[in-house]
Amino acid sequence: MVITLRGTKVDVAVDGEPVSSYDSEQAAAARATRNWTEPKLDAKRPTHGYIGLQNHDPGDIVYFREVSVRPL
Secondary structure, three states: OEEEEEOOEEEEEEOOEEEEEEEHHHHHHHHOOOOOOOOOOOOOOOOOOOOOOOOOOOOOOOOOOOOOOOOO
C-alpha cells in the first residue's frame, strides 16, 4: 500500500492500483452545506506534522508492521 500526501490531497494505491483519493479542502466546501441532523465533525486537521494512518474509535488498538515516510 502506498499513501501519497500532497497538500490537502490523499491518494491511496494498493499493488500499484489506485483505490481512493480524498481532498480535505473539497470536503470542507461540501461540509458547509450539511443538514442540521448530521453529526458535528472534528476540528480541522493540522497541515504539518500530522500523519493519520487509520481512523478508529478511541478505544480501538491498531498495529502496523512496517511504516516508512519519505519526501516526495
